[in-house]
Amino acid sequence: xQRRDFLRLGLGAALLPGVAAQAxxxxxxAPSAIExxxxxxxxxxxxxxxxxxxxxxxxxxxxxxxxxxRMRERLNAGLAALLGPDPWRQLVNRKDTVAIKVNGLxxxxxxxxxxxxxxxxxxxxxxxxxxxxxIVWDRxxxxxxxxxxxxxxxxxAERAYGTDALRGGGYAAELESFGEVGSFVTRILTDYAxxxxxxxxxxxxxxxxxxxxxxxxxxxxxNPNRYHDHGxxxxxxxxAALPSVRRRLKxxxxxxxxxxxxxxxxxxxxxxxxxxxxxxxxxxxAGDAVxxxxxxxxRAAAGLPTLAEAQRAPAWIATAAALGLGxxxxxxxxxx
Amino acid sequence: MKRRGFLGxxxxxxxxxxxxxxxxxxxxxxxxxxxxxxxxxxKQIGLAPALHYEKQPGLKxxxxxxxxxxxxxxxxxxxxxxxxxRGGDYYTLVYGRTCSxxxxxxxxxxxxxxxxxxxxxxxxxxxxxxxxxxxxxWEISQFRPEQVPSVEAPPEGVLNAARQNQVPVIxxxxxxxxxxxxxxxAIARATSARGLxxxxxxxxxxxxxxxxxxxxxxxAYKVDLKAFTERFYxxxxxxxxxxxxxxxxxxKSLGLWTExxxxxxxxxxxxxxxxxxxxxxxxxxxxxxxxxxxxxxHSTYKITNLPDTPVPTLERLHAIAKEEGLNYVYLGNVxxxxxxxxxxxxxxTRVIERYGFVVNVMRLKNGHCPTCNLAIxxxxx
Numbered sequence: 001x002q003r004r005d006f007l008r009l010g011l012g013a014a015l016l017p018g019v020a021a022q023a024x025x026x027x028x029x030a031p032s033a034i035e036x037x038x039x040x041x042x043x044x045x046x047x048x049x050x051x052x053x054x055x056x057x058x059x060x061x062x063x064x065x066x067x068x069x070r071m072r073e074r075l076n077a078g079l080a081a082l083l084g085p086d087p088w089r090q091l092v093n094r095k096d097t098v099a100i101k102v103n104g105l106x107x108x109x110x111x112x113x114x115x116x117x118x119x120x121x122x123x124x125x126x127x128x129x130x131x132x133x134x135i136v137w138d139r140x141x142x143x144x145x146x147x148x149x150x151x152x153x154x155x156x157a158e159r160a161y162g163t164d165a166l167r168g169g170g171y172a173a174e175l176e177s178f179g180e181v182g183s184f185v186t187r188i189l190t191d192y193a194x195x196x197x198x199x200x201x202x203x204x205x206x207x208x209x210x211x212x213x214x215x216x217x218x219x220x221x222x223n224p225n226r227y228h229d230h231g232x233x234x235x236x237x238x239x240a241a242l243p244s245v246r247r248r249l250k251x252x253x254x255x256x257x258x259x260x261x262x263x264x265x266x267x268x269x270x271x272x273x274x275x276x277x278x279x280x281x282x283x284x285x286a287g288d289a290v291x292x293x294x295x296x297x298x299r300a301a302a303g304l305p306t307l308a309e310a311q312r313a314p315a316w317i318a319t320a321a322a323l324g325l326g327x328x329x330x331x332x333x334x335x336x
Numbered sequence: 337m338k339r340r341g342f343l344g345x346x347x348x349x350x351x352x353x354x355x356x357x358x359x360x361x362x363x364x365x366x367x368x369x370x371x372x373x374x375x376x377x378x379k380q381i382g383l384a385p386a387l388h389y390e391k392q393p394g395l396k397x398x399x400x401x402x403x404x405x406x407x408x409x410x411x412x413x414x415x416x417x418x419x420x421x422r423g424g425d426y427y428t429l430v431y432g433r434t435c436s437x438x439x440x441x442x443x444x445x446x447x448x449x450x451x452x453x454x455x456x457x458x459x460x461x462x463x464x465x466x467x468x469x470x471x472x473x474w475e476i477s478q479f480r481p482e483q484v485p486s487v488e489a490p491p492e493g494v495l496n497a498a499r500q501n502q503v504p505v506i507x508x509x510x511x512x513x514x515x516x517x518x519x520x521x522a523i524a525r526a527t528s529a530r531g532l533x534x535x536x537x538x539x540x541x542x543x544x545x546x547x548x549x550x551x552x553x554x555x556a557y558k559v560d561l562k563a564f565t566e567r568f569y570x571x572x573x574x575x576x577x578x579x580x581x582x583x584x585x586x587x588k589s590l591g592l593w594t595e596x597x598x599x600x601x602x603x604x605x606x607x608x609x610x611x612x613x614x615x616x617x618x619x620x621x622x623x624x625x626x627x628x629x630x631x632x633x634h635s636t637y638k639i640t641n642l643p644d645t646p647v648p649t650l651e652r653l654h655a656i657a658k659e660e661g662l663n664y665v666y667l668g669n670v671x672x673x674x675x676x677x678x679x680x681x682x683x684x685t686r687v688i689e690r691y692g693f694v695v696n697v698m699r700l701k702n703g704h705c706p707t708c709n710l711a712i713x714x715x716x717x
Contacts, residue, residue, distance in 0.1 A: 159370075
């Protein structure tokens with residue numbers, strides 16, 4: 001992977017006119033991180049943290065863990081590159097309750113690495129957030145436990161539980177809508193968390209094209225199965241635009257230590273490659289745009305058709321950009 | 337819009353702390369008053385191998401149960417939310433588990449030409465293969481099985497419940513029965529062999545093959561014909577009309593007793609032209625004797641900005657349906673209206689007099705009009 005200062009995403013260009021028309025007349029949205037942390041500095045910015053895999057090591061799945069200390073160091077360096085000095089305190093304050101959303105669909109072999117999630121939790125705590133207010137979560141406790149996070153509901157430690165661990169099914173009583181999406185949002189967000197950190201995995205997706213950042217937000221709603229038609233467009237963008245989600249999302253972290261170029265969302269060993277990166281972005285659209293580009297590069301190297309040729313280009317990225325959730329072109333990548 | 341009833345009651349417990357988080361930026365006590373449920377794991381899931389699907393390379397499956405033909409990757413679910421690909425094998429997640437089971441009059445389904453006055457053991461699971469913006473049972477139909485409280489009710493248990501309650505009919509209703517096809521088929525097989533009747537209350541969104549497989553165990557099928565335009569189906573139901581019409585034709589060819597319900601929603605599907613076209617289609621393709629129920633809309637789920645259907649609108653459509661030649665046209669959700677009753681199309685005698693879901697007077701004699709002896713079509717015994 002070469003360092004690039006500017007990412008040109010020609011793949012998305014053809015999709016934009018129609019999407020722009022669709023968004024015409026709507027007030028542009030913005031993720032909360034952009035609103036709260038100086039828009040121009042963070043829009044279209046992605047930091048790629050590199051050199052996570054020790055020399056000589058061979059990784060094929062999450063079972064091949066990385067050293068915790070190095071993960072923390074590299075993550076903190078990347079976040080400092082994105083936000084500047086004392087980055088965790090820029091993201092959260094001691095009064096926040098911070099929900100760290102993981103993605104256990106491909107677990108235990110391909111999900112956000114526990115050592116990465118623990119490094120994020122440690123970073124959040126370094127900003128003064130008590131352990132009880134750090135929630136590592138997923139749709140279900142079953143998926144979360146498969147991802148390497150045993151159920152933890154007591155005090156004195158970071159919590160880990162699925163939405164289904166909450167009484168009454170775990171979803172808010174009030175229906176939330178944006179565009180084509182109408183859903184009940186997890187009470188982890190609506191009732192407890194003030195900040196959302198979204199931690200996905202770099203992988204191909206059978207219907208959405210790419211599952212990295214925003215697609216993982218399907219785990220915030222009760223009815224994700226309703227939103228897989230038309231390559232998940234515009235649904236991924238509209239889920240990301242739901243008020244309870246958008247207003248809390250401060251940081252997108254995409255675990256690209258291992259990537260999967262084909263056969264997702266479940267783990268398929270033959271399409272795994274050691275990308276050896278972690279993507280960090282406060283602009284969720286930019287994060288996904290880079291993830292898409294990396295998937296395409298790997299597919300090309302493997303002799304696979306482009307996602308557009310496979311009839312599943314992630315058009316929802318352009319839709320999200322047109323809504324104002326972030327940028328899908330003119331992206332600056334800083335490699336750390 | 338809020339989730340009501342049992343779901344709402346269960347879900348609201350921790351809202352106090354939640355509201356604080358929402359408005360005060362997470363200023364909760366260190367203990368965080370999070371209201372955890374007892375661990376459920378997969379207890380809410382009724383796992384059984386699915387029928388009617390095809391395997392594809394890469395551990396994918398294509399569901400062949402309903403016209404959507406969901407292409408489902410490993411670890412994913414179909415649109416209905418109750419069928420899941422696990423390692424390339426497809427499973428139903430609602431077999432032997434019901435989230436709603438109780439006894440209703442069969443008129444509530446509604447069936448007006450099937451065993452009038454009979455009690456029907458009515459059951460449902462979570463899930464649906466449509467998302468109607470006006471769904472009246474969205475608290476279960478629009479959720480996944482693990483999100484809805486349910487109880488274990490294997491087919492033999494349902495049979496025993498029907499016997500204990502001396503109920504002659506089992507009705508599959510509230511959500512779309514197609515999505516719990518395997519469970520439905522097992523119950524219908526077990527109970528029809530023991531003399532019970534099985535009736536399905538459906539949106540008609542099912543493929544022909546599973547429908548034909550199921551039909552021998554059924555007594556009647558009710559189809560919600562949501563409207564007569566593809567646009568309405570696309571915009572209001574996330575579905576398509578043509579397969580529903582195919583189902584109605586298949587039911588006709590099977591000779592299975594069929595009734596049709598049309599929920600009339602102000603401004604969305606109450607225009608005379610499209611309804612006249614619908615009635616004409618029914619007349620041409622199914623004949624004059626298919627009972628047609630025109631239901632009154634009440635605001636719910638995602639349509640909360642429209643008023644109840646004016647009764648004169650229903651009466652106008654009733655008149656058009658009669659003009660088009662349909663013999664048995666009813667109004668629903670208008671208790672006390674004369675059009676709740678059944679009239680002999682030959683002599684006009686009121687052969688079954690109803691109020692709401694109650695049969696007040698039954699004048700039919702062996703399925704015939706007591707005045708002119710015309711045979712009134714239906715399942716009367």
